[in-house]
Amino acid sequence: xxxxxxxxxxxxxxxxxxxxxxxxxxxxxxxxxxxxxxxxxxxxxxxxxxxxxxxxxxxxxxxxxxxxxxxxxxxxxxxxxxxxxxxxxxxxxxxxxxxxxxxxxxxxxxxxxxxxxxxxxxxxxxxxxxxxxxxxxxxxxxxxxxxxxxxxxx
Amino acid sequence: xxxxxxxxxxxxxxxxxxxxxxxxxxxxxxxxxxxxxxxxxxxxxxxxxxxxxxxxxxxxxxxxxxxxxxxxxxxxxxxxxxxxxxxxxxxxxxxxxxxxxxxxxxxxxxxxxxxxxxxxxxxxxxxxxxxxxxxxxxxx
Numbered sequence: 542x543x544x545x546x547x548x549x550x551x552x553x554x555x556x557x558x559x560x561x562x563x564x565x566x567x568x569x570x571x572x573x574x575x576x577x578x579x580x581x582x583x584x585x586x587x588x589x590x591x592x593x594x595x596x597x598x599x600x601x602x603x604x605x606x607x608x609x610x611x612x613x614x615x616x617x618x619x620x621x622x623x624x625x626x627x628x629x630x631x632x633x634x635x636x637x638x639x640x641x642x643x644x645x646x647x648x649x650x651x652x653x654x655x656x657x658x659x660x661x662x663x664x665x666x667x668x669x670x671x672x673x674x675x676x677x678x679x680x681x682x683x684x685x686x687x688x689x690x691x692x693x694x695x
Numbered sequence: 696x697x698x699x700x701x702x703x704x705x706x707x708x709x710x711x712x713x714x715x716x717x718x719x720x721x722x723x724x725x726x727x728x729x730x731x732x733x734x735x736x737x738x739x740x741x742x743x744x745x746x747x748x749x750x751x752x753x754x755x756x757x758x759x760x761x762x763x764x765x766x767x768x769x770x771x772x773x774x775x776x777x778x779x780x781x782x783x784x785x786x787x788x789x790x791x792x793x794x795x796x797x798x799x800x801x802x803x804x805x806x807x808x809x810x811x812x813x814x815x816x817x818x819x820x821x822x823x824x825x826x827x828x829x830x831x832x833x834x835x
Contacts, residue, residue, distance in 0.1 A: 565730075572723060572730035573761035574716065579773065589772070598764035598779050602757050606732030622735050623747035627756035631780030637773065682780075 544689045545618055545662045547653045552617060556647040559607040563640045566596050569603055583640075596638040601679045602630075604638065605646050605668050614650070614666060620687050628663060628684035636678045643673040651682075660692035700771055702802065702809040702834040711797035711813070714766040719754050719791050727758045754787035759817045759826050766795040766815060771832045777810065781828030785819075792820040797830070808833045 570580050575597055578585030586594045596604075615622055638644065652665040663684055670679040724738050733755055736743040744752045760781050767776055787793065794817070801812035810831050817826040 568726070569730040569761075572726035573758065573765060574723075575761075575765055577768065591774070595773055597761065598768065598773065598776055599757060599761045602733070602760075603731050611732075611734075623737055623743065625735075627783050629780070629782045630757065630760055631778070633778050634776055 543655070544659060544687065544691075545620070545653050545655070545664065549617055549650050550653055552650045554608075554613050554617075554648045555610060556645055557608050557610070558643055558645045559604060561596060561604070561638055561640050561642045561644060563594055565603060566594060566600060566640065569600050570597065573597070573599075591637065592639055594640040596640075598632065598634065600638060601632055601670065601681055604644055604670060604679075605648070605681060608646065608648075614648075614664065614685065617650075618664065618687070624688045624690060626686040626688065628686040629682075630684070631682040633680040634678070635680070636672070636676060638670075638678055642678070644678065645671050647671075657692070660689050662687040662689065700811075700832075700834055702811065705799050705802065705811055705834070707799050707801060709799040711766065711770050711799075711815075714762065714769060714795040716762060716793045716795070719758075719787060719789055719793070721752065721789055723758070724752060724754060724789070727755055727761075731755065731757060733757060751789060753789070754791070756783040756787075756826070759783075759787055759793060760828070762793060762795050762817055763815050763826060763828050763830070766797060767813075767830055767832070770797075771834070775833045776830065777808075777833055778831040779815075779828065780830070781815075781826045783825070784827050785823055785825050787817075787819065787825045791825075793817045793825065800829075809835065 579589045648668040655662045668681040728739050797815035800814045813830045815828045
C-alpha cells in the first residue's frame with residue numbers, strides 16, 4: 542500500500558491571518574545572526590528607504606508557521622513529524638513584509654509523488670501570502686520529504 | 696550593509712563575497728525553533744531525534760536558508776530580492792561550520808526590470824554542499 546494518498550492533491554487548507562510583530566522579527570534575527578538595523582530599528586529602516594521595520598527574506602517561514610491549525614499537512618497525510626525532512630523551499634517576493642502588516646496565508650497541496658520504489662514520498666505545497674489590502678507579498682513553494690518507515694522491510 | 700551593485704558592472708561568473716558562519720550550536724537551534732515557529736522536536740530534543748534513527752539533533756534546513764538570505768541582503772538591499780529558492784542536499788549537524796557562497800549565472804531584462812540570476816550555496820567544513828540554491832535580484 543502506498544504510504545501517502547494522492548487524493549490529497551488539490552487540498553486547500555483553511556486560510557489564516559497573522560500580524561507581523563517587531564519582537565518576532567527581532568527574535569528571528571537573533572536566531573539567524575542577522576544584525577542589519579533595518580530589521581531591528583524603525584529609524585534605520587526609514588533611513589534605508591523602507592516604510593518601517595522590514596522582515597528578512599526567509600522570515601516568510603515564520604509567517605506561514607503561525608498557522609493556528611499548525612501541523613495540518615501532517616494530519617492530512619497521517620504522517621509522524623519525526624519522519625519528515627525538508628526537501629526544497631522557494632520564495633517569490635512581490636513586496637516587502639513590514640511590521641504591522643496583517644498577512645493572510647492560503648496553503649494548498651499541489652503534488653504528491655514517490656521515489657526509490659516508495660521509500661521516499663514528496664509533497665509539494667504552495668502558500669500565497671497577501672497583505673491587508675489583498676496584494677500578494679510572497680508566494681511560497683515547499684517540498685516536504687516523508688521517509689517510509691517500512692521501506693526495505695518485507 | 697548591502698553595497699550598490701550595478702547591473703552594467705556585473706558579468707556571469709562574478710563571485711559574491713563568502714559569508715562564514717560560526718559553528719552551529721544547540722543554543723542557535725533552540726532560538727531558531729522559537730524564532731521561526733518550526734517546533735519540530737527533531738531539531739532540539741536529542742531523545743526524540745534518536746527515536747527516529749538520528750545520532751543527534753540537526754539544524755533546521757530553513758536556518759541555513761536564512762544564511763542564504765543574509766548572504767543575499769549583504770550584497771543587495773532587501774527590496775531588490777525577487778526570488779530565493781533552495782534544495783536541502785544534506786543534513787547540517789551541531790558543530791558544523793557553514794560557509795555561504797554565490798556567483799552570477801545570468802543577466803536578463805524582463806518586464807522593465809534588470810534581473811541578475813545567482814547560484815547560492817551552503818557548504819560545510821568537509822566541502823560538502825548542504826544547500827544548493829538560486830536567487831534573482833533586480834538591479835539598476
